[in-house]
Amino acid sequence: QITLKESGPTLVKPTQTLTLTCTFSGFSLSTSGVGVGWIRQPPGKALEWLALIYWDDDKTYSPSLKSRLTITKDTSKNQVVLTMNNMDPVDTATYYCVRRLTASGSYHHWFDPWGQGTLVTVSS
Amino acid sequence: DIQMTQSPSSLSASVGDRVTITCRASQSISSFLNWYQQKPGKAPNLLIYAASSLQSGVPSRFSGSGSGREFTLTISSLQPEDFATYSCQQSYSAPYTFGQGTKLEMK
Numbered sequence: 001q002i003t004l005k006e007s008g009p010t011l012v013k014p015t016q017t018l019t020l021t022c023t024f025s026g027f028s029l030s031t032s033g034v035g036v037g038w039i040r041q042p043p044g045k046a047l048e049w050l051a052l053i054y055w056d057d058d059k060t061y062s063p064s065l066k067s068r069l070t071i072t073k074d075t076s077k078n079q080v081v082l083t084m085n086n087m088d089p090v091d092t093a094t095y096y097c098v099r100r101l102t103a104s105g106s107y108h109h110w111f112d113p114w115g116q117g118t119l120v121t122v123s124s
Numbered sequence: 125d126i127q128m129t130q131s132p133s134s135l136s137a138s139v140g141d142r143v144t145i146t147c148r149a150s151q152s153i154s155s156f157l158n159w160y161q162q163k164p165g166k167a168p169n170l171l172i173y174a175a176s177s178l179q180s181g182v183p184s185r186f187s188g189s190g191s192g193r194e195f196t197l198t199i200s201s202l203q204p205e206d207f208a209t210y211s212c213q214q215s216y217s218a219p220y221t222f223g224q225g226t227k228l229e230m231k
Contacts, residue, residue, distance in 0.1 A: 111158070
């Protein structure tokens with residue numbers, strides 16, 4: 001069974017740095033083609049992709065947030081960590097951890113499964 | 125960034141109805157399009173990948189089609205458990221953008 005679970009603070013103050021950890025099981029981030037990423041969803045709003053880290057340690061970030069984001073992995077612990085600095089109330093959202101999969105021999109990829117999500121509120 | 129626009133934003137339908145949701149990309153994305161279902165308070169769940177491939181375990185009443193800039197998600201005969209929000213997502217190029225979602229409600 002493949003699972004991902006997010007952990008981290010539920011409340012952060014403006015200007016602080018958010019650190020979220022994704023702990024996963026049932027797959028390896030050493031497997032070619034596999035990635036783990038983060039997606040967020042403000043209350044009542046659309047999903048927004050944030051960042052991805054790949055099996056080969058390559059990383060991609062949302063250009064609009066790139067200056068604020070860092071994604072890292074610890075393959076031995078089956079964990080991926082996302083940090084976002086200079087938090088603002090508009091960053092209040094549910095943050096999801098996702099596995100990125102690709103079809104063999106194809107550039108197609110998708111996110112499955114998703115973690116349960118963790119709501120992060122930014123408020124003083 | 126590639127913009128993804130879904131229509132309609134909300135839809136009222138009855139059990140047994142055939143429902144179609146449209147997703148349009150701001151530029152051609154070939155078949156790099158995925159569909160997700162999300163129920164209130166829950167994480168999204170993958171339904172369709174690569175525009176038309178049904179994810180394992182997803183009922184066959186769900187189908188996807190399209191290529192280029194226009195895509196559709198069709199539910200052939202609505203079941204009570206299908207009332208949810210549906211979102212498309214392009215995987216053509218980063219940032220991997222989502223549509224705003226289509227909320228499917230019971231009439």
